[in-house]
Amino acid sequence: MAKITFIQPDGSKQVVEATVGQTVMEAAKLENVPGIEAECGGACACATCHVYIAEGWREKTGAPSEMEEDMLDFAFDVRTESRLCCQIKVTEELDGLIVQVPAKQF
Amino acid sequence: MTMVQDRPPGQIIETDVVIIGAGPVALFAVFELGLLDIRAHLIDILDKPGGQCAELYPEKPIYDIPGLPVVTGQELTDRLMEQIKPFDPTFHLNERVDEISKHDDGRFLLKTDVGTCFLTKVVVIGAGGGSFTPKRPPIDGIEAYEGTSVHYSVRRMEVFRDKNILIVGGGDSALDWTLSLQPLSKSLTLLHRRDDFRAAPHSVEKMREMVAAGDMRLMIGQLSCLHGNDGLLESVTVKTKEGEERLPVDTLLPFFGLTMKLGPIADWGLNLEENLIPVDTEKFETSEPRIFAVGDINVYPGKLKLILSGFHEAALMAQKAHKYIYPDKKLLFQYTTSSSSLQKKLGVR
Structure with a gap:
């Protein structure tokens, strides 16, 4: 298990218990985290599960793949800490992960 | 397959069935209807058949199509297009159905955003997540x-x-x-x-x-x-x-890029549940008789948004559509493996 904290644009926090092997998007969808839309269902084909990885966690989540980087073109207000959370697999290492939900998905 | 590009305005196309959408389930509906001697017109907002499979994930492998251990979205589309070839459906691409109204004789009048009109006995909504619109x-x-x-x-x-x-x-x-x-x-x-x-x-x-x-x-x-x-x-x-x-x-x-929006379907007077169209599980008919909904756009108890579920829905829908289109004809249940009349329709020699 890994605890993942989702921070909304208004500052409110939601902690989700994620299972190793799930994606961060799946864990968020199971707990209905607002702002994680995942229109395409996790196929890296829509950019509606865009999140910002908090300081200090970027090394553990890694950088986006080329395909994900291409898909990030379809997200809004992309930053260096941007990821599509359907492409982040939950591992024990990610226990405590903090991500910020953007003000708007497309 | 017939692709319609330009047509003189004002002309009304009369047909037995119009399918709204051209994704995998809509394509397979052509097959099931075709076996029952019903020819279809399909209308889709995209510039090609295949729906989400062709637009969102043409290169991505799908693993849960029965009998195809792995197939990409585009391959599945291509195979379905090959499978429905004998039934010569007509595709109206780059068009969105904006209005549906009831005609005096019980048929439906459909109008697209570019002004194409259809007069049809049966409507099949296979519109997936709605129409693709620019983000x-x-x-x-x-x-x-x-x-x-x-x-x-x-x-x-x-x-x-x-x-x-x-x-x-x-x-x-x-x-x-x-x-x-x-x-x-x-x-x-x-x-x-x-x-x-x-x-x-x-x-x-x-x-x-x-x-x-x-x-x-x-x-x-x-x-x-x-x-x-x-x-x-x-x-x-x-x-x-x-x-x-x-x-x-x-x-x-x-x-x-594009996103999916329900669009004008919301204004057609059909019952809706959270942007989905409720149907029964015997005929996949909507609250309006003669209008069916198959695939991701419908909802019923236990619904799974899987392509294979949509295929099943299309098969059952076709049975009821046949009753509307040929009220006097008795429908004999047949298998493609053994029925010579079905094989003839499929062009088997």
């Missing part, structure tokens, strides 16, 4: 400029003559329109969030040549704010690594 950048107040200064597609290039144009995006649409509109624009800037482009390499190369020649400008950054009055854009704020820059432009073309 609107979530910038405050952008709606006010849409249609005047902000455009999501190019229908007539002349509209853009002598304009100060900003194109946003890094895919083929953004690059293609950059190359096509630059010669007639007053000024053109292409804005993309990174100096890497998904678009075809030769168009990227051409764009870079135009930048080098001073014919246009390439900016790396992101759009953050629009400024103008009465629907007329005067400038935009662009965030770049160096900071913010105000760019005087009067025309904005954002290309951020």
Whole structure:
């Protein structure tokens, strides 16, 4: 298990218990985290599960793949800490992960 | 297969069934209807058959199609197109059904956004997640400029003559329109969030040549704010690594891909549950008799949004559609493995 904290644009926090092997998007969808839309269902084909990885966690989540980087073109207000959370697999290492939900998905 | 491009306006197409959508389930509905001697017209907003499979994940493998351990979205589309070939469906692409109304004789009158009209006995809605529409950048107040200064597609290039144009995006649409509109624009800037482009390499190369020649400008950054009055854009704020820059432009073309929206279906008077169409599980008929809904767009207890579930729904729908279209004909249940009449329809020799 890994605890993942989702921070909304208004500052409110939601902690989700994620299972190793799930994606961060799946864990968020199971707990209905607002702002994680995942229109395409996790196929890296829509950019509606865009999140910002908090300081200090970027090394553990890694950088986006080329395909994900291409898909990030379809997200809004992309930053260096941007990821599509359907492409982040939950591992024990990610226990405590903090991500910020953007003000708007497309 | 018949692809309809241009047709004289005002002509009404009379048919037994119109299928709204051309995704995998809509395509398979052509097959099931075809076996029962019902020929279909399909209408889809995209420029090609295949729906989400062809538009969102043509290259991605699907693992849960019975009998096909792995197949990509495009391969599945191609195979379905091959499978329905004997039934010669007519495709009306780049069209969206805007209105459905009941005709005096009980048939339905359908009208598309480009004015094509259909008079049909049965309607099958296989519209998946709704119609694909261009993504609107979530910038405050952008709606006010849409249609005047902000455009999501190019229908007539002349509209853009002598304009100060900003194109946003890094895919083929953004690059293609950059190359096509630059010669007639007053000024053109292409804005993309990174100096890497998904678009075809030769168009990227051409764009870079135009930048080098001073014919246009390439900016790396992101759009953050629009400024103008009465629907007329005067400038935009662009965030770049160096900071913010105000760019005087009067025309904005954002290309951020497509998203699915239910669209006009919401206005057809059908019962809806959270943007889905409730159906029964015997015939997959909606609250309106003779209008069916199959695939991702429908909902019923236990519904799974799987392509294979949609195939099953299409088969049962066809049985009931047959009753509406041929009320006097008795339907004999047959297998394609053994029925010579079905095999004849399929062109088996």
